[in-house]
Amino acid sequence: MTFVVTENCIKCKYMDCVEVCPVDCFYEGDNMLVINPDECIDCGVCEPECPAEAIKPDSEPDLENWLKLNAEYSAVWPNITIKRDAPADAKTFDGVAGKLEQYFSANPGQGD
Numbered sequence: 001m002t003f004v005v006t007e008n009c010i011k012c013k014y015m016d017c018v019e020v021c022p023v024d025c026f027y028e029g030d031n032m033l034v035i036n037p038d039e040c041i042d043c044g045v046c047e048p049e050c051p052a053e054a055i056k057p058d059s060e061p062d063l064e065n066w067l068k069l070n071a072e073y074s075a076v077w078p079n080i081t082i083k084r085d086a087p088a089d090a091k092t093f094d095g096v097a098g099k100l101e102q103y104f105s106a107n108p109g110q111g112d
């Protein structure tokens, strides 16, 4: 089991999660983060830290595609352990539907 970052992170990217992870397994894309499922020790500490409620245990239903996306992009995006400011318009995108189709970017973020 692992935790995964899901759709509501896209364009919210608050980054409260990265500083609490004991094994530094968050990776940064252009407008969202992902968790490396092979490195996550399933401690659950990050889940309540996410203001967008985007982090879920993969034991929840219908997260297979998100698990795949987390695994795929954590292999290519840079590691992130230090919190930076959220995008200025993060609040505007909190809870918006269809973010994966409309806004997902495969580009890497800047990392630490």
Ligand code: SF4
Residues within 6 Å of the ligand: 005, 008, 009, 010, 012, 013, 014, 015, 016, 017, 018, 032, 033, 049, 050, 051, 052, 053, 054, 055
């Ligand atoms: S705290 Fe939540 S919204 Fe912010 S980067 Fe982490 S997973 Fe994404």
Ligand code: SF4
Residues within 6 Å of the ligand: 003, 020, 021, 022, 023, 024, 025, 026, 035, 039, 040, 041, 042, 043, 044, 045, 046, 047
């Ligand atoms: S569950 Fe624990 S190990 Fe996994 S990403 Fe969250 S804080 Fe890191």
